[in-house]
Amino acid sequence: MALPDPVRRRLGSFSRTVFSDSNRTGPERRGSGGTLDNEIVSSLPLQMSLYFNLYFFPFWWVSSVVMLQLKYPVLPDYYKFILVTVIVLASLIEAIRLYLGYMGNLQEKVPELAGFWLLSLLLQLPIILFVLFNEGLKIQPLERAVHIIFALFLTFQIIAAFLALKRMVNQLAVRFSLNEFDQLNNHPTSDYLSWEKKRVQAPWRVGQNFEEPSPSNIDWESALRA
Structure with a gap:
């Protein structure tokens, strides 16, 4: 399963604009000990976070559903609708987000990792912060605990993915420039x-x-x- 070409092009253009290093003056050759082709730019901390996140999310989902069932009778109708929608959306987004994170980081694919970063920053983190700080939802202690852990996962992954994307985009830019020089030579x-x-x-x-x-x-x- 791969991203559609129009989405890949847009994410690639976005990554090139946001994550490229404007201070880089030109291509740099690596020493004899390593080459650009063999350099690994995947983020180990990000991958470890994704691994633990993958096992934590089912626990978060079960806790949220159980707490929703317990407090459902006392919630206003609009909060009932909001909570059900939040759980459904968060589940769908998380499945896509984790897939893009694994693909983008392990295979060093910039569009996939950029999609993971955008989903984490613009959708998943705001949703979790909403259910964490909205007291009208009658948040229970278990809910607060799992939401805090989830928010910490997301915050760390956003930072780690940002740094990994900068390395990947800069490596692609250097490789692109070196290939042009090699063609000239x-x-x-x-x-x-x-x-x-x-x-x-x-x-x-x-x-x-x-x-x-x-x-x-x-x-x-x-x-x-x-």
Whole structure:
């Protein structure tokens, strides 16, 4: 299961805009001990958090459903609707969020990890904070405890995913630049000299019959799919 191409393109563009390092002046070569191709940029703390989150979420879900059943008769009608909607939405979002987090972090896929980060920051964390601090929901001690733990998981994952995304996007940018330099270096000097000679001898024909050798550009989106 993969993200649709339009979604991947939008998330890739968003990641390139938000997480790229504007202070980077140019590509940096690694030493002989490591190369860009072998460098691992996945976040171990994020992966550990996702692993424990995966086992914690069923406990959160069961606790929320049990507490909802116990206090359902005393809740106003609109709070009944809100709580049921929150549990359903949080369950759906969490399933998608954890999947994107695992895919994005383990396979170093920027669009998936960016989707995980956005879902955590814009949807899941506000939902959990709403049910945690809204006293009209008649929050029970067990609910408060599991909501606090869930909020801590989300806060840590948002920070860890942000740092991991910055590393991944910057690595892609460096790899993109190095590939362009390698393409330039792979063109023999004689090709350029031959083209320059033809351009001087017959400048009116260069645009028609001769084409300047140029390095092939590597599309950023293809790098994101790698």
